[in-house]
Amino acid sequence: MNLHAKETWYRRLFAVTAFSTLIFLAGIIVTLFHGAWPLFREVNVIDFLAGRAWYPTHTPPEWGILPLIAGTMTVTAGAMLISVPLGVGSALYLYEIAGKEKHFIKPLIEILAGIPSVVYGFFGMAVAAPFIRNFLDLPVGLCAFTASLILGIMAVPFICSLTEDALRMVPKSFREASLALGASRWQTLVKVIVPAAGSGISTAVILGMSRIIGETMTVLMISGGAAVIPKSIFSPVRPMTSTIAAEMGEAAMGSLHYHALFGIGLVLFLMTLLLNITAEFISRRFRLKLGLTQ
């Protein structure tokens, strides 16, 4: 085999592996549709999405996932309220204020990012929930509020590091120009750097949200598990991810319940896909705006 043919052969081999990622993503999509299909032959999509009752084991069963979507939304909104200010604020701190201590703080934030979600879940269940129940005098500690708190903390390092990347992409010259005009560092940060990094920061926030929506173990352990539309943030909820994780073990293979769980998986997947694509789109425009290409 001559040299040229050998080179071509290597190139093809690498191309095939690269295509495998495409195949895996396609595989996930096909699996979800295939798994959910039998359900949608019996249950109308609208009834599935907007139905207010999720009673998979009753006779007759009810397949409305609105309470589960509401659970996901409640927990996600709460988590965002915690993680966005803390994550963006921490990133701004690292960008503008931190001196030498940065070499110490950044690894710590990375450690926070590396803690497995089951450990967060365990911490929430064993430490945070009892504490919150006593402190706020609630009937149960395992509720949307506790889940939001823990999920929020989990997402901080993720949002923080993406935000910091976005800030670092802003050309230094903007900062110099602003300071040379007599702006304070804070004014420079708020009026020039953050707006310039704005779409990069929104990408970070959207991806953080997608993460929170898809997070499973933490909500499975802490959110309380009640499949009803929550009345307050102190109600127990059952988000979509934890429904799949909790019920898959009990659902008989091939039963409608089993297919309904795939249906939830499909909805979940489409939600995160939409967020990820939006983030991708915004981040491309961000690079263009700053005159960066990649």
Added chain:
Amino acid sequence: MDKSQNIRIRVDEVNFFYGPRQILNRISLDIFNQCVTAIIGPSGCGKSTLIRLFNRMNELVPHSRLEGKIILDGEDINSSLRNVVDIRKLVGMVFQKPNPFPKSIYENVAYGLEVNGVKDKLFIEEKVTDSLKKAALWDEVKDRLEESALRLSGGQQQRLCIARCLAVEPEVILFDEPCASLDPISTKKIEELCWELKKDYTIVIVTHNLQQAARIADYTAFLYLGELIEFGETDKLFTVPQNKKTEEYLTGKFG
């Protein structure tokens, strides 16, 4: 005329370090009011570092250290009584590469006023118009003030940066190689502008273009390896340099 009456900035025995590296070595020099002072020298001789001391921009570099005094209107600019923000309002700066913010043309010029607490919309509008006129950009942009500044050409962007600087009403303007990234026609416009501005402002310009210094500067300082080799009126320095190094540099023996 008594020159000492007319000193705007006095650089007094200045040493400057980045970490262990000494960038400027015992520099003493006077910048006169309403004159253009050019600072020339080969790359890396400390020209930019020197003028960045005048508005304390070098503070942004970690591990930097200054010895000696920079005296503006009789007061040390690094004295703890003076606020860095006030110094920078008084001493404006135009950078080597045009660096407009990713905002509209109008917002760029108005920015300096806003951060300095001006709230009066009418005053801001007047000031923006006025500054753009002074920077000889008004005619080109008057119909598109809301457009992004990044859509202007390089030369226009640089004049916008000058307008942005003028809007804050500085008394001294530092130009850090303002034409380094511009074409000859834009360069000419900026030079004419410097000439025009010196009626009202004190100008310090860093350049590696000797002709440019000869054309626009009243005084010229020649820096080499962090030392001030020669300083004097531009005509004299260019025609009868006192120092052999200066002569060699001007005749192109190195640089």
Added chain:
Amino acid sequence: MNTKMIIEKIGFALLVLCILITLFFLGSILYFLSIRGFPALSWEFLTSFPRSGMTKGGIAPAIVGTFYLTVGAMMVSLPLGLACAVYLCEYSPKGVWVNLIRLSINNLAGVPSVVFGLFGMSVFVKFFDFGISILAGSLTLGILALPGIISAVQEALIAVPYSFREASYALGGTQWTTIRKVVLPAAMPGILTGVILSIGRIAGETAPILFTAATFYSRFYPKSLFSETMALPYHIYALMTEGTHPREQTVIAYGAALVLLLLVLFISALAIYLRQKQRSIHG
């Protein structure tokens, strides 16, 4: 001092507050798990099987299971991820397909882990009939780890200066020899860091193995690729939510959570250390 500076002081104070709150949470997680988990730790805890209906004994089979699953996942994702990144960075002709591949990697990275679990269950457990097994779990985890590995390797490859490649081509090196002898060795420290970080992530993943590999209790170490297995993260979950002696189980769960935490922290500390060492070499 003027208002501008007062506002700056307040603003900066708020940012400092943000970082302090973040670090406070990190501190409290580490504090509670260490204080309450440490008494459970012992040599016996690490090396013995659970006894008396999960109320006594150790977590050895869970540790072993996690080890198998992580190694298995790496055997899947490392070669694939490496090759894919090399293709995208070194070979990729620009075009629709390559863009599509990049897009799919980005989106694969955002797929919720429980959805990977569904995928693994229907494809590996059911369709290929591997059953609930180390094999199915490793494959699922491997695919989950793939986007992370790819982007880590890509980052390391991009950091290799283009001049290295030019130098090799100028000496008559082909593309493949250039990649193998010049680019990959130069990128190796970066690749290593990325891979170690992924190992830490995989070791702690739970949702993907819920329906593909994990079992609550087993009396033996897994015998083959087709055995189901206990796993450390799943064990923590199961101790807290299943079984009949919550009080005793919680004590063991603290120990198991501390072990998992220490394991993962050790792995990521190793990666961070390698990276900082590397940075100090390259300036």
